[in-house]
Amino acid sequence: MEVCARTNVTLREFGCEQTLLSRPDGSASFVQGDTSVMAAVYGPAEVKVSKEIYDRATLEVLIQPKVGLPSVRERSQEQCVRETCEASLLLTLHPRSSLTLILQLIHDDGSRLSCFLNAACMALMDAGLPMNCLFCGVTCAINADSEIITDPTAAQEKESRALMTFAIDSKEQRVMMSYTTGSFSVHELQQCIAVSQKASENIFQFYRDSVRRRYSKNL
Amino acid sequence: MKDTPLSNCERDFLLKAIEEKKRLDGRQTYDYRKMKITFGTDYGCCFVDLGRTRVMAQVSGELVAPKENRPNEGIMFFNIELSPMASPAFEQGRQSELSVKLNRQLERCLRNSKCIDTESLCVVSGVKVWQIRVDVHMLNHDGNLMDAASIAAITALCHFKRPDVGIQGDEVTVYSPEERDPIPLSIYHMPISVSFSFFQQGTYLLVDPCEREERVMDGLLMIAMNKHREICSIQSSGGIMLLKEQVMRCSKIASVKVSEITELISKALENDKRARKAGGRCGFAESMPQERITALKTDETSVEMTDASETANDIVQKAEVPLQTVPSPVVPAPGVGQVGEGLQNTWGLEEEEDGDEEEEEQQMEEEQDEKEDSREGDVVEISDSEEEEVVILHPETQDKTSKKAASSSNQKGAETSKQRKKN
Amino acid sequence: MFSGLREKVGQVLVPGDEFCLEIPETLSLSEPMKPEKVLLGPGLKRKGDRKLLVVKSGVLRHKQPHVFWVENQQRRYVPARGETVIGIITVKSGDVFKVDVGGSEQASLSYLAFEGATKRNRPNVQVGDLVFAQFSVANQHMEPELVCVDSAGRANGMGVFGAGGLLFSVSLGLIRRLLRPRSDVLSDLQKLLPCELVVGMNGRLWARASSVQQTLVVSNLLQSCDTMSPPQRQQLFRRAAQGAL
Structure with missing residues (x-):
C-alpha cells in the first residue's frame, strides 16, 4: 500500500475574525473554505465547588451543533479539543477557577475537528489566557486511489478510505492529539503526519499574520 | 458562572436617565438598535444582529410520519438554545426560566398564528409529512433576545427551500438539490415580535431594551404582529398593571416598527436571491468584514511537500517491526472461530510451570540471600493476601501436589513480591 | 545578554516564542562584570535556567532600564497586589463584606479596613454599593483581600462612593x-x-x-x-x- 506523494497538496482558503462578540472574554470565528466555526472563551471565572481543582484551572469545552441537541459525536470531539487545550494552556497559573470554551458550528463542509481546534486556539489567544505554545488542527483524508488530500470537503470525506485529524504544536511541530477513522498502514500514517506538519506551518504563519494585523494600530 | 451584579448607583442612574427620556446609547424612546440580517451558505440559515445582540437560526426538514389527530398536516418544531456563549449566566443543558419563556413565546408567535401553510407540507396523507425544525442559537446577549429570535426564525423560514418530492402511486422519491430545484415554504404572513419594557410601575416605556435596561425594568410587554396590522400574540410579564390606552399605544408603535422590520427582511432576502443567482459564493465566509483589522483572509495555499515523504519513509524504516498478528479469524473446528492468539499465561500460577519457577526462584534466592532473611517476615505477611486463595487450574494433579502447592504458592508469593519490589 | 529581547521590542509576539540567554563567549577577568538583570512583566515567563517564554500574544514593550512586558488587549481581570479596583458589595455577613471585582473569586473586605472604623463605629456600607479599594493580598493560591485604607491608615481617596454617577x-x-x-x-x-x-x-x-x-x-x-x-x-x-x- 504505497502512497504516492503528491506535490500539490493544498489547504482551502481560510479566514478568521477576532473579538466579534461583546460578552465573552475572548471570541474568534474561523473559516476553512465553507466550513465555519465560532468560538468563545470565558475565564478565569468562578467555578462550582464540585468542579474545582485545587492546583489547576478547570477547563470545560462545549460543542454546539447547528441542528438538534449535542450527541455522542460532539462529546468525543469535545474530549479531543479539551485534551489539546489542556496540554497547551498554563492551567497552574489560575487554580480553583474555571475556563469555559464554547464552539458553535456555523456550517460543516468537511474538516470539522480541525476547524474547531483552529478556532479554539484563536479564541484562547484573544482572551489573553497564558499558553506555552500554539496549536492547530489539520485533517488528512486518504481516498480510494491512495492519495492524500489535506483539508477535505464533506464530499471528499465521504469518499475517503481513512480520515485523520492531528493537532500539531507550534514549537516543535509534534503531534499533540490524533483522531483517526478508517483503515490505513503505518507508512500512510507517517506520510499523513509529515504532510500535516508541513501544512501546520502555513496555519501558524496565518495566526501570526492575523495577530500582527490586529495589533498594527497604534492606540 | 455568575453574571456581574447590578450596583445601586447604576440602577439609580438608569432610572433617573429614563425619567429624563435619555437612553444609555443615545437612542430615542421608540428607536430600535441597528439591525443587520445576513444569510449562511445553505438555505435556511440566517444571522440577525440587533445592536450587539447576535442570533443565528437554522431551518431543516425531514420526512416523518404525521401526528395521529392531524394526518394531513406537516409538523413544525421550534427550539431556542440559550448557548453559554451568549452570556456567562447561561448554562448548558439547564432549562432556565428564561429559556422556557422564550421557547413558549416563539411557539405562540409562529405556530399558533398559522403563518406557515402546514397542509402543503403533506406528502402522503397519514404516512409521510415534512417536519420542519427551526433551531435558534443565541450567540451574544445584549438585551431583547425575543425580538432577535423571532426575526431570525421568520427570516430563516422565508429563506428555507425544501427538497422536491415526486409521488408515483405508493413510491415517494426525494430529489436532491442538483436533480430538481428545491421549493420554498408557503408562508402566509410574517409575524414579528416587538418588546416594550416598562419602568416605574408603567409610567415610562422603552422599545428594544438593551441588557442593562432589561435588568432594571419592572415588566415587559411583547406584541407579535404582522405587516397587515394583525396581532398574532400579546404577552405581558413582570406583573405590571397597564392601562388600556397604554396597550393601544404600544400596538400602534408596534405596527410601525413591524412594517419597517418587514421591509428590511424583504430587502435582505432580495439581495441574497440576487447574489445567489449571480452565482457568487455566499455565506458566513463571505460576510466576514475584510476592512476590519480583527479579520484576515487568505486564499487557497499549497503545502510544500518536498521533503515530507522522505522524512516519513525514514520514520517508518527506523521504527520497530510491528508484532506479528494473526490476520483473520482462525477456524480451528467447524463452528468455532478464534481471533488473535492465546498467549502463554505469565502469572506463574499454573502447575506445569512449577518446575521452571522454582529453578528461577532458587537462582534468585542465591543472589539475594541476605535480603531473604529480612524479607522473610514480609513474605509471610504478604502471602496472607489473595495469593493463597487463587484457584489451582489443574484438578487432576491436585492431590499429588497439594502440599507442594501450598509451599510453592508461598514461594510464588515471595517471587511476585520480589518482582513487585524490584519494580 | 538579552539582546534578542531588545531587538524584538515593538514587534508582535505569539505564545510559544522563546528567547535564549546568551552567555558571552569570553569572560574578561580584568573588568568588573556587572550582573545584568531583567524584570519580566505580564506575558513573559521564565522557563528553566536560560530561556524566556512568551505566554500571551501582543506587542513587546520595554521600559528603561530593564523592564520587559507583552502588552495585549485583554478584557478579563486577574487580581494583583497593590492595584486599586472598583468593587461591588455582594454579601454583608458579620464582619466581612464579599466584593465582586470581576476576577475568578470574590474578594473579602473587612469592616475594620476603612478609615476611622472601629468595632463600635461601623462603616455605612450596603449591598450593591460601589467601593474603591486596594488589594492587600492577591495571589493565585489565596482568596483576594481588599482594604480601603493605605498603610498609614488614611483613606487616600478609597472607600464607598457612587451616588449620581x-x-x-x-x-x-x-x-x-x-x-x-x-x-x-x-x-x-x-x-x-x-x-x-x-x-x-x-x-x-x-x-x-x-x-x-x-x-x-x-x-x-x-x-x-x-x-x-x-x-x-x-x-x-x-x-x-x-x-x-
Whole structure:
C-alpha cells in the first residue's frame, strides 16, 4: 500500500475574525473554505465547588451543533479539543477557577475537528489566557486511489478510505492529539503526519499574520 | 458562572436617565438598535444582529410520519438554545426560566398564528409529512433576545427551500438539490415580535431594551404582529398593571416598527436571491468584514511537500517491526472461530510451570540471600493476601501436589513480591 | 545578554516564542562584570535556567532600564497586589463584606479596613454599593483581600462612593492608557468636559458630570475610544464638542 506523494497538496482558503462578540472574554470565528466555526472563551471565572481543582484551572469545552441537541459525536470531539487545550494552556497559573470554551458550528463542509481546534486556539489567544505554545488542527483524508488530500470537503470525506485529524504544536511541530477513522498502514500514517506538519506551518504563519494585523494600530 | 451584579448607583442612574427620556446609547424612546440580517451558505440559515445582540437560526426538514389527530398536516418544531456563549449566566443543558419563556413565546408567535401553510407540507396523507425544525442559537446577549429570535426564525423560514418530492402511486422519491430545484415554504404572513419594557410601575416605556435596561425594568410587554396590522400574540410579564390606552399605544408603535422590520427582511432576502443567482459564493465566509483589522483572509495555499515523504519513509524504516498478528479469524473446528492468539499465561500460577519457577526462584534466592532473611517476615505477611486463595487450574494433579502447592504458592508469593519490589 | 529581547521590542509576539540567554563567549577577568538583570512583566515567563517564554500574544514593550512586558488587549481581570479596583458589595455577613471585582473569586473586605472604623463605629456600607479599594493580598493560591485604607491608615481617596454617577466597563488596555502619567486620553477628556472619574484597574470606570446627558456623553466617548488611534479619537472628541454640548 504505497502512497504516492503528491506535490500539490493544498489547504482551502481560510479566514478568521477576532473579538466579534461583546460578552465573552475572548471570541474568534474561523473559516476553512465553507466550513465555519465560532468560538468563545470565558475565564478565569468562578467555578462550582464540585468542579474545582485545587492546583489547576478547570477547563470545560462545549460543542454546539447547528441542528438538534449535542450527541455522542460532539462529546468525543469535545474530549479531543479539551485534551489539546489542556496540554497547551498554563492551567497552574489560575487554580480553583474555571475556563469555559464554547464552539458553535456555523456550517460543516468537511474538516470539522480541525476547524474547531483552529478556532479554539484563536479564541484562547484573544482572551489573553497564558499558553506555552500554539496549536492547530489539520485533517488528512486518504481516498480510494491512495492519495492524500489535506483539508477535505464533506464530499471528499465521504469518499475517503481513512480520515485523520492531528493537532500539531507550534514549537516543535509534534503531534499533540490524533483522531483517526478508517483503515490505513503505518507508512500512510507517517506520510499523513509529515504532510500535516508541513501544512501546520502555513496555519501558524496565518495566526501570526492575523495577530500582527490586529495589533498594527497604534492606540 | 455568575453574571456581574447590578450596583445601586447604576440602577439609580438608569432610572433617573429614563425619567429624563435619555437612553444609555443615545437612542430615542421608540428607536430600535441597528439591525443587520445576513444569510449562511445553505438555505435556511440566517444571522440577525440587533445592536450587539447576535442570533443565528437554522431551518431543516425531514420526512416523518404525521401526528395521529392531524394526518394531513406537516409538523413544525421550534427550539431556542440559550448557548453559554451568549452570556456567562447561561448554562448548558439547564432549562432556565428564561429559556422556557422564550421557547413558549416563539411557539405562540409562529405556530399558533398559522403563518406557515402546514397542509402543503403533506406528502402522503397519514404516512409521510415534512417536519420542519427551526433551531435558534443565541450567540451574544445584549438585551431583547425575543425580538432577535423571532426575526431570525421568520427570516430563516422565508429563506428555507425544501427538497422536491415526486409521488408515483405508493413510491415517494426525494430529489436532491442538483436533480430538481428545491421549493420554498408557503408562508402566509410574517409575524414579528416587538418588546416594550416598562419602568416605574408603567409610567415610562422603552422599545428594544438593551441588557442593562432589561435588568432594571419592572415588566415587559411583547406584541407579535404582522405587516397587515394583525396581532398574532400579546404577552405581558413582570406583573405590571397597564392601562388600556397604554396597550393601544404600544400596538400602534408596534405596527410601525413591524412594517419597517418587514421591509428590511424583504430587502435582505432580495439581495441574497440576487447574489445567489449571480452565482457568487455566499455565506458566513463571505460576510466576514475584510476592512476590519480583527479579520484576515487568505486564499487557497499549497503545502510544500518536498521533503515530507522522505522524512516519513525514514520514520517508518527506523521504527520497530510491528508484532506479528494473526490476520483473520482462525477456524480451528467447524463452528468455532478464534481471533488473535492465546498467549502463554505469565502469572506463574499454573502447575506445569512449577518446575521452571522454582529453578528461577532458587537462582534468585542465591543472589539475594541476605535480603531473604529480612524479607522473610514480609513474605509471610504478604502471602496472607489473595495469593493463597487463587484457584489451582489443574484438578487432576491436585492431590499429588497439594502440599507442594501450598509451599510453592508461598514461594510464588515471595517471587511476585520480589518482582513487585524490584519494580 | 538579552539582546534578542531588545531587538524584538515593538514587534508582535505569539505564545510559544522563546528567547535564549546568551552567555558571552569570553569572560574578561580584568573588568568588573556587572550582573545584568531583567524584570519580566505580564506575558513573559521564565522557563528553566536560560530561556524566556512568551505566554500571551501582543506587542513587546520595554521600559528603561530593564523592564520587559507583552502588552495585549485583554478584557478579563486577574487580581494583583497593590492595584486599586472598583468593587461591588455582594454579601454583608458579620464582619466581612464579599466584593465582586470581576476576577475568578470574590474578594473579602473587612469592616475594620476603612478609615476611622472601629468595632463600635461601623462603616455605612450596603449591598450593591460601589467601593474603591486596594488589594492587600492577591495571589493565585489565596482568596483576594481588599482594604480601603493605605498603610498609614488614611483613606487616600478609597472607600464607598457612587451616588449620581454611572459605572461602565472598558478593556484593560484603555485603563492603562488612562492611568499613564501624561495620558492623552485623559487630557483630551478634561478639555472637553469637566467631570469626576474613578478608574478601577479591573476594567471598570465610574463617571459623573454636571448633568445626566453629559455623564452619558462621557461614558459613550470612553467606551468608543477603546479601539481608536489618537487621530481618530481626537476627531471623535472634536465632533462631540461641537455636537452634543
